[in-house]
Amino acid sequence: MPPTLMAERAAAPAAGTPILSVRGLKTYFRADDGVVRAVDGVSFDVRAGRTLGIVGESGCGKSITARSILGIVDRPGKIEAGEVWLTPGGGTGAPIDLAKLASDSAEMRAIRGKEIALVFQEPMSSFSHYYTVGNQIMEAIRLHSDATKQQAHARAVELLRLVGVPKPERRVDEYPFQLSGGLRQRVMIAMALACDPHVLIADEPTTALDVTTQAQILDLMRELQAKRALALILITHDMGVIAEMADDVVVMYLGRVVERGPVDAIFHDPKHPYTQALLRSIPSIMATPRTKLATISGSIPHPLNRPTGCPFHPRCPDFKPGVCDKAEPATTVIDDRREVACFLYGGGA
Amino acid sequence: MISFFVRRLLLAILTMWVVSVLSYVIIQLPPGDFVDTYISQQSASGSTVSAAEAQSLRELYGLDQPVWIQYGKWITRILTGDFGESMEWRQPVKDVIGDRLWFTVLISVAALLVTWGLALPIGIYSAVRQYSFGDYAFTLIGFVGLAVPNFLLALIIMYLSFRYLGANAGGLFSAEFELAPWSWAKLWDLIKHLPLPSVILALGGTAQLIRIMRANLLDELRRPYVVTARAKGLPERWVVLKYPVRAALNPFASTVAYLFPYLVSGSVIISIVLSLPTVGPLLVRSLISQDMFLAGTIVLLLGVLTVIGTFISDLVLMWVDPRIRHQMD
Structure with a gap:
């Protein structure tokens, strides 16, 4: 049986429990014409029920940081140094250093989608247009649990309802290109929540949306976070989103953390x-x-220069x-x- | 969906009609007609044809009438299933073409399957392991395959199989089955002879399709949805096969459409070299002797097969790509 999906987690970790600690993370891209130090010594902590905002201009290494945590950096990118300590099960399990796991190892794959899930910037291109949204949600459920097809389907419908998709029974069998941008991002969040992760990394989740939809998606994420004590990493270039959502802020420039602090301090001082x-x-x-x-x-200077x-x-x-x-x-x-x-x-x- | 089919079908019929007009015009284009060619052939061999005889031949075939009347008569007869008589063979066109059409279709389909069977896995490998030794090796072989004329390859393979295997690689049947009536043994003989010409015919197209597949897949592998799939925790093999490969499949569906014309026009020389009983060599001969009913029928049939191929490839595309399917609602 898959864990039943409910509005609230059976045993939500206490807010503030440290879940993820990144220490001195360095991800480099080594090419013939030089080394791009995309992430160059980044450290931060993420806690249950709290939001860490990572802010910076495009190309400062925000997204690569997120991908490094999950070990899905594209070649030739490679984690050169640092530690990514995850305490699985919402702070109950034994800590694992994700940076030590091989990217296609079974242990790492068991973490992806299950413990740590990602929500992407482009809800249009982050879905495959060859499969229904239900197929793409159920895939994650069936991968990380032994749910039957019917159970996974029921759960997908329930997830869509949870994120506020109208007529979820019908939408579940539609293709991503049949949905509006806002709906697509809701479905993306539903897919990320499919296996009840403890850490949610949202990489520019509202950048591609119009302002009204942006506000709705942010509300939804805040609501889900409160219900499920999610540790949220919110990556954005938008200081407004940071002010609204984050508890702590990491400011990045060219792969380095230049400043870190509580959101009030960052904005006022x-x-x-x-x-x-x-x-x-x-x-x-x-x-x-x-x-x-x-x-x-x-x-921003050229990364090779x-x-x-x-x-x-x-x-x-x-x-x-x-x-x-x-x-x-x-x-x-x-x-x-x-x-x-x-x-x-x-x-x- | 239904209206789409009806529209496609009507368009296909219209296309076939245009093809029939064009094929008739094309075979009329060379100066002179069958009788002229016949006369020059006869005089080359020493005998002469009198003006009266030539005139009666022209009347017999209706060559003295305007082109559009000739076309009208020709197409009306074809609609009733009568393809006319081959002037050169003095036999009904139907009997001259006979089984050759089906052998052509058979070899084409076999070559298509070989093309897909080779291009799909090699293309995927080359894209996923870009710039690896294997990628370079397949690229090299692929370009050699593209650059070497197929008939040369056919000759080399024939030589090798004759020299080292003692087998005659030509033809579709062993000598004892050539004229025998159909039987299981003859069918088995055909199946045994099929791989070699199919592979030779497939190689050029395979090299091309590998390049297309590799380029498409390299594009698709960089798409955000691939990262999404990885972030779910799917194994890499599953990620690649379910998402980007599926998206890169469209060119495979399209190959059905251009396959027949390519195989027939591009394979004439191979068919001659391998003495395959396909329509390619027959077409060349009928064009040289200006045997207009035979040539016209072959060109028309190829056109029709191409139209059918396009129709099938549209169906396959609809099947693999839900976006195309849903555009029609």
Whole structure:
């Protein structure tokens, strides 16, 4: 029998139980023309019932971080160093270091979809158009449990109802291209929840949706998180989504964590010049009309052409010549939940 | 769905009609007619044909009438199942073509199965293990297969099988069965002779289809839905076979459509080399001697088979791709 699907988990882990700890994760892509350090020493913790927001511009390594956790980085990407400690069963099992498991090993596959599930950015292209949504949901259920086809089908319908898909009995036999973008993202969430995971990684879950649908999807995720004590990793470039959803925030730039802290602290007292710049570039309804929105000068350097020293120094308003371009700043601990990697706050080697 | 079929069917009939007009026009294009060719053949062999004799021949075949009347008579007779008489063979076209049409279809289908059977696994392997030794090896073999003319390959294989296996690789039947009536033994003989010509005919198309499959699959392997499937915890083999391979299958369905014309027009030389009783060599001969009823019938039949092939490939595409299926609702 598959675990029955209910609004609430039978034994939900207490909120705040640490579920996933990432330590010094490094994922590199080695090609003929150089090494791309897509993820370069990332550390964070994810707790049951809490949301960790990972924010940064495109290409800063957010998605690769998510894929590294699950061991599904495309070639030639490879986890070079670091640890990914998962405490399975919602904090009850013995911790496993996922970074040590082979990517196609049975142990790793048992974790994917079962303990940690992913929700993707593009609900259109993240589904195959050759199979019904029911087929794609049932596949995950039947893979991780010994449910019969009928049981899996019933559960798929129930999941669709849970995420607010109207007429789930009919929708379950439809193809993804027959659904609207918002519905597709709901189905994607239903598929991720199919095996009752404890960790949900949502990679830009609302980026491809219009604003009204975005709000609905975020509400849904918050609701599901509360009911099931999900540990949620929310990856986005949208500071608004972070403000609304996250408990803790990790700010990434070129594969490195430049700042980490509780959401209030990040928004009200940003330390790193990059975080400050990101916050300045959010359009505000309070702003004087027809004033120019602040932007971060320059653009993200090419990954093969990384600046020496602090990777942000060419774009940084507080650039100190002879310091920032010479060495990479170390992480300065401000308090037990706050860290920043910048020479303004120490960061000396 | 029904309306789609009806529309397709009507279009197919229209296409066949156009094909029939075109084939008639094409065989009329070369200067002169069958009688001219006949006269020059006769004079080459020493005898002469009188003007009166030529005239009566022209009247016999209706060659003195305008083209469109000739076409009208021809197509009306075909609709009643009468394909006319071959001028060169002095026999009904039906008997001249005889079993050759079915052998052509048989060899084509066998070649198609070989093409799929080779191209599908090799294409998948080459894409999944891109730039591996195996990929390079298959790429090399594939390009050699594309570049070497098939008839040369046929000659080499015939030589090798004769030299080392003592077997005659030509033809579809052993000598003792050539003219024998159909029996189980004859069928078995046919089955034994089928692989070699099928493989030779299949090689060019296989090399091409491997490249198509590899390129398509490489595209599909990078799609987000592949990551989705992996993130569910599916084993890699399952991920690849269920999702991207399925999406890359469309060109396989399309091959049905262009197979017949390719196999018939592209395989004439192989058929001659391997002395296969297909319609290809017959078509060449009838065109040379301007045997218009025979040539016209063959061209028309090939056109019809192509139209049917296209229709089948549309059905297969509908079957493999739900998006096409649902567009019609």
